[in-house]
Amino acid sequence: MSDSPVITIDGPSASGKGTVAARVARALGFHFLDSGALYRLTALAALKAGVALDDEAGVAKLAAALPARFDGGAVWLGDENVTDAIRAEAVGEGASKVAALPAVRAALLERQRAYRQAPGLVADGRDMGTVIFPDAVAKVYLTASAEARAERRYKQLIEKGNSASLPALVADMQARDARDATRAVAPLKPAPDALLLDTTHMDIESAVQAVLAHYRRKSGM
Ligand code: C5P
Numbered sequence: 438m439s440d441s442p443v444i445t446i447d448g449p450s451a452s453g454k455g456t457v458a459a460r461v462a463r464a465l466g467f468h469f470l471d472s473g474a475l476y477r478l479t480a481l482a483a484l485k486a487g488v489a490l491d492d493e494a495g496v497a498k499l500a501a502a503l504p505a506r507f508d509g510g511a512v513w514l515g516d517e518n519v520t521d522a523i524r525a526e527a528v529g530e531g532a533s534k535v536a537a538l539p540a541v542r543a544a545l546l547e548r549q550r551a552y553r554q555a556p557g558l559v560a561d562g563r564d565m566g567t568v569i570f571p572d573a574v575a576k577v578y579l580t581a582s583a584e585a586r587a588e589r590r591y592k593q594l595i596e597k598g599n600s601a602s603l604p605a606l607v608a609d610m611q612a613r614d615a616r617d618a619t620r621a622v623a624p625l626k627p628a629p630d631a632l633l634l635d636t637t638h639m640d641i642e643s644a645v646q647a648v649l650a651h652y653r654r655k656s657g658m
Contacts, residue, residue: 442467442557443572444652445565448579449614449625450529451586453636453644457579458561460645461652465559470552471507472562472569473532475545477523478505478514480531490534497540503548533613536563537620563617566628575655577648578627581637583610 444467446458455471462469479500480490488495506513512520522528535541549569552558560569566576581589587606594601617625627633632651636644652658 439553439555441553441555442574442656443553443565443570444557444559444648445570445573445576445628445631446559446561446579446648447563447565447567447577447625447627447631449586449610449617451590451610452579452581453589453641454561454579456641457636457644457648458559460641461648462559464645464649465557465652467557467559468552468554470549470558470560470562470565472545472549472560472565474507474512474523475500475503475505475548476532476536476541477528478503478512478519479541479545480535481519481523481528482514483535484528484531490531491538493538493540496535496538497544500535500541500544529613533616537616537622539622542568542622563625564623566631567626568623571628575648575652576628576631577634577651578631579634579636579644581635583607583614585637586610 444461446454446461448454459469479496482499482503483490483496486499488499490496504515510520511518512523546569549560552560553570562569566573584607587603587610590606591601591603614625634644634647
């Protein structure tokens with residue numbers, strides 16, 4: 438395995454970790470892994486191929502051979518640009534279902550570790566610090582109250598011209614948290630050595646600075 442430094446940022450959905458992780462990666466000139474996108478791509482590939490989301494062997498086979506490519510901000514599945522398609526609510530739901538299947542997680546393990554390349558990697562997900570990169574130099578668990586996260590998602594949806602219900606979003610958020618936290622494999626939980634960062638009352642820039650400071654402290658820079 439490469440010994441390039443890894444910073445892991447785990448946490449529940451809509452905690453802001455994707456944005457924070459991408460900015461930290463840019464600030465350091467590191468590579469960036471959005472592991473959630475791999476689960477979303479797997480779900481999308483299954484939906485397209487007509488493979489049932491609970492067909493563990495079938496979905497794992499798709500995950501192992503996933504023709505995924507990340508190019509700047511764009512996400513490709515084969516020759517199809519699926520940047521927007523993987524963000525659809527149904528695909529997020531599907532991702533959370535296929536992510537509970539051990540064979541699917543196993544199929545994506547080495548693919549995720551392969552992103553660890555010089556000069557370093559910022560990895561965003563649920564189990565980056567606990568399972569995929571247990572030896573990461575700096576681990577962060579980013580969270581915010583379900584209400585704060587639902588409100589952020591609500592604003593995003595309204596800005597894009599979609600209709601949305603705040604109470605329904607809070608309920609969705611709590612249901613997905615519960616599923617991610619109680620599944621048997623790689624449940625969502627902070628690594629014992631992770632810095633806990635609650636962003637309920639924190640803006641993105643402060644969170645980015647807190648992660649960079651944590652990394653500098655841990656790496657002795
Ligand atoms: O982060 P994002 O919302 O894109 O992830 C989609 C789903 O994939 C999550 O709800 C979670 O169930 C799953 N996931 C996971 N492990 C990861 C990243 C995402 O189980 N490392």
